[in-house]
Amino acid sequence: MITLAELRDAADKAFPADALRPARDAGWALIAEMGWLMVCLPEDDGGLGLGLDTAAVLAGALGRVLAGAPLVPALLGLDAIVAANGLADRAGWIERICGGAYIPLNLLSGRVEAGANGALTGVIGGVFEADMASHIVAGFGGAYRLIPLDAPGVAVIERSIWDESRRLFDIALTDYQPDPALLLADGEAARPMHDHLAPRAHLALAADSLAGAQAALTMSVEYLQGRRQFDRPLAMFQALKHRCADLKVRIAAADALLWARAADPAPVPTGAMKALACEVYSAVTEEAVQFHGGIGLTQEHHCHLFLKRAALNAQLCGSADTLNAAAGRAALAT
Amino acid sequence: MITLAELRDAADKAFPADALRPARDAGWALIAEMGWLMVCLPEDDGGLGLGLDTAAVLAGALGRVLAGAPLVPALLGLDAIVAANGLADRAGWIERICGGAYIPLNLLSGRVEAGANGALTGVIGGVFEADMASHIVAGFGGAYRLIPLDAPGVAVIERSIWDESRRLFDIALTDYQPDPALLLADGEAARPMHDHLAPRAHLALAADSLAGAQAALTMSVEYLQGRRQFDRPLAMFQALKHRCADLKVRIAAADALLWARAADPAPVPTGAMKALACEVYSAVTEEAVQFHGGIGLTQEHHCHLFLKRAALNAQLCGSADTLNAAAGRAALAT
Amino acid sequence: MPVRASASAPDNAPVITGAMPLPLGRGGRHEAAMSADQNLTRLRSDLRAWLAANAPQGWRAAAQSHAEFAASQRAWFLALVAAGYAIPHWPAKWPGGGRSLAAQKVIYEELAAADTPRLLLSFVSTYHAAATLMECGGAAQQARYLPAILTGETWCQGFSEPGAGSDLASLKCRAVREGDHYIVTGQKVWSTMAQYADKCLLLVRTSSDGVKQAGITFLLMDMKAPGVTVRPIHQIQGDEEFCEIFLDDVAVPVADRIGEEGAGWAVAQATLASERGLTLMELSYRMRGAGHRIAALIRDNGLAGDAGIIRDFGAIMTRVDATCALADRFLENRMAGIEAVGDASLVKLSYSRMLRDFSLLGLRVGGMGEQYRAPIVFGDLNTGNWMADFMNSYAWTIAGGSDEVQRGIIAERMLGMPREPKGWAA
């Protein structure tokens, strides 16, 4: 087996901090080769059965370098299939995924209606890198199902997004006849499936966000150290130092919460934790562009890529407004 | 007549900036002597008929020095009487007030119920310096009425408040039989009365707040100039300079809005303007205590008095949450 | 000074003494002022009528390609020139010139209220180039260049350099005199709309002796001259409002020098002082005018019943009102000649933070919808493409004296706090 620290070292070597935006397909191949999809897979299913903190370590390693390789959606898709005990050929699906087949979960909601004949029409949003997927795990309308992307009535449509580090797709269904054998959960089983996936999604997105935030802060401090104005390094200006320090505090607190939840996600909902992580990511990147001055305004510098990824992360699997309200209601009820 | 600039000069001389917390009764006598209650009174009623900006100038002069003399409640009480055209002996009331009789408006809502015989029981909050009042103008339950404080069933109860610069009272009614002759407005007339008084109240409170905010910032900058640490004046630390500058910007913008509304309050509701002014006052005083360090924590320094007045102002005539929501609904409707 | 009550004051009225120096309470306005007011009212109604017939429609949709944007900017500028509204700040001998600052304010208020395109492409020409030529240029230079502005000759500014940032005077672009030409080599950056410019206001270093300001010379450069290369800067939201200018042995005639050699820094101050506060007023008004975009998004996204969103919307729009009021007050103080040191920084900083927060509210209300990349509107700030608007707001928090520079000015020159020490031993 492997410790968390070893995994972190391995991830750092596979996706070194100074090589931003590693090529998606090579990154995905590396992920598959390293066996990262199997890290959290239960031992009974052929995996290592490690905790959610390992998934967070890997998500962070990819977030830090703005990777396009879609490990997070893939792990969530796998989680859904693992949790679908009644799925026909469940072991086969797991085997194929661990072998590198990409079957992501959608990270935005769908607007799909069922026709009289049970055929589905509508749009499922938030599918990352769908061009490399054979199927998706689609959660919408109180059910989770596998959908083959080459089935009749299924169209894969790329959506242009501001985030330049990833590619996002809609899956459009037109009178798509769902295969009952590919149903993962519906009715009463859909809620436990959601509650199983939600903390995993929130932890992974928070890890992506906080690793990105730390990278953006490090990049900013380095820039301020190197850039001189009025005959001194910008990093010598106390107002900038204090703003960097405040950002560091916010990252540290959100990061501590992330790892506390990753070690033990059970006691409370994780949504507001993810919202906090994304709020910190946005705050850090907003300041990072300002710290970089003119060059931060241009596409010649990488700074804006963090800003854009932060903005998208904030919308995935629940916005801050939604998630904080849920946390507030929960806190009020206790 | 008198210009705004002259009035400001006169107010500055009457309540000089370096004499904080002038004695209430002497201040009130000075206000009456200077004729400040007549400044906004219509010429037909024997006043100068000047605009609301003059009332704001006077309110600011008192706010700046944390005065206890209750000009603002008095002006609002007078405004209500002036607008009550049907009031018996209206001219007599105006005459007595301009002669120094203190008849304040309540600046917090009342919880009063009417019995079967029309007698009133309950509490009217937010009456400043009621110990020097003969009557109050009480707005509650869809009506405005004059209430003599020595009438049967009327009790004047001082409430201990954090703000040490003013004294606040409840008026408790117990089977109080209101005098129909002292009714200023009810039914359909109460709404116009409210809409007449609200901008006047909001402008005056905003003026009190922003003058206090500027005074607290000035006091802070002077402290930072004089206090040395690590072999230099605190005012030389850039982080503190930038925070002072940000506060100055916030004061300047809120102040510009105040005077724009004071010159022409008609076009939009003024509540959110008051909320902004109080938000700025609170922000400045919160920082002011921090800038003062240890001494700011003690009652030996005046800094905290601004903090406390700011906190109370924020609750008078509508909280920020209430007033901003109203502004948002109004902006949404346009 | 106590105020005097009217004669009808009762006997028990307060003791009243003192003088009554002015006839009326509200500012003591004179006949002349009344007449000026009437002129402004007429200007406003004339302009409104003209705009009703002539304001461009659908320009935002058109301004989604650079070529169409530039074309529409040129056409709108020439229309305003013809109607006499393009150069109200020029002297009276020019068509539509000679207007008071109050009249200029009316014009920009109405242009904003009618939601016309901002005059972005011609801005450097009618303000910076014109002021430089009028205040510091020779007669021949004025005759050559000023009329051409009104027929569409476009200027850009070559002041900033990479590595200099807010420390403008440390510029390095080098000019060497050879006969009746200067040979210029170096690089400029953050030059607004330089890709469309015909001419350039250029600061160069002709000497490295003495303080860094002393060796700077001011040239008028032809952007079509050999050795000039313009490269638009790809901004993070996809616009290309700014350019880099590369200068490789560009020959500029000595006749196109403004002022003496080495006196360019003073000329540049005149250039930069030419805009007198109208821009931030206009932009603040335009922001307020764009409030309906957030309102519509709140309704469209089903958030009209969300107490938190509604409250934040109300607070933001109130702060926008305050930003407008501050810009108004600034202009009024300028008109009254009572502007204080640092006032301009208050307005700039207030606006730039507001622009950021305004776009952030749009981004929040828009939710995921704002993360899909939509076409941007070139040269506009409150377009309703909130992610683009948010990123574009950095142009105001960084350029033209960053927020940090403005804070320093306010703290030091307005609040009287000590200046940043010059001789730091690190």
Place this chain on the structure above:
Amino acid sequence: MPVRASASAPDNAPVITGAMPLPLGRGGRHEAAMSADQNLTRLRSDLRAWLAANAPQGWRAAAQSHAEFAASQRAWFLALVAAGYAIPHWPAKWPGGGRSLAAQKVIYEELAAADTPRLLLSFVSTYHAAATLMECGGAAQQARYLPAILTGETWCQGFSEPGAGSDLASLKCRAVREGDHYIVTGQKVWSTMAQYADKCLLLVRTSSDGVKQAGITFLLMDMKAPGVTVRPIHQIQGDEEFCEIFLDDVAVPVADRIGEEGAGWAVAQATLASERGLTLMELSYRMRGAGHRIAALIRDNGLAGDAGIIRDFGAIMTRVDATCALADRFLENRMAGIEAVGDASLVKLSYSRMLRDFSLLGLRVGGMGEQYRAPIVFGDLNTGNWMADFMNSYAWTIAGGSDEVQRGIIAERMLGMPREPKGWAA
């Protein structure tokens, strides 16, 4: 390093290589760790049982006069001494001592969870005085002073001075040796609970030569000695947690000097390092425990349906959770010996800002109700008297190294940004 799949991995599973150095994934715990865990579990259950029977009730209502507050603090401390929970950080030879940091953490967690009074009055005694005596004191000093702490002898700290602020080493309080006494004259300030103290840890200046740290000497002073005057500082919320101490020719025996003359600065560092991060963890937990006060206020004031309030409450409680997690992590890193420079500042700053924001939310939700002055609870931080709590939060943003000082430490020592220049030419 790729990870190895289990033997049941299918043939088309990814290529797997590499070592497997540790037996188990989640940290490779040993038998000893398992045993320590069991001890902690037993400590926790024992303490819970004891607290269920012995935790003081109604102490907040009692702690509204100073005398009752001091009496209840003394009684509670002595009860904890007797039960063996008061000095877990002392060596094992003391009753209840010799506990690991993990065990100390358990104790403070449970004391917080049971909502017992904070150990404010005895804090300087059991941490600062004890550490100073144990690490730097002589045998006679230890014998005289350490046992007395457990019977209730109370210490205060005489470090800070007016005018020094965060620049502690610039202290001026002067001690002159006369025979076998030091004669001390000067003033101390911000001395917590000095009005109840029997003894004082005193920093004095015995020399003005050399760097300012070099002339400092550390004395143990009797607060009942002639010439000692204590004046409580009236805090803005009405508490008197801090005092001024005036020293007028106070004679302190040379036998009560800790360390050599002039070596006091190093002793003071040992004093200040004695608290190892438990306080901020305990306080963070107590803040989280007080969340129900805001929840109750939301319900009582009819705001449970207000989307904005509910959302802000959720966000604040999440940040409180994060503050707790950061304090936890800090302690865990200390236990693991991997604390980094600046970590303590992160925890302090995170907590102090959170305390401010937490009380501000209470103030907002409470509305006008919070503006009426209500009795304060001495020595408590999240009392539900939100205006008092808000003002009390400044004790954390200003004292113990202000927020500004912490930011400097984080920027310089953690982020590696340049230090504030020493030789400023203004």
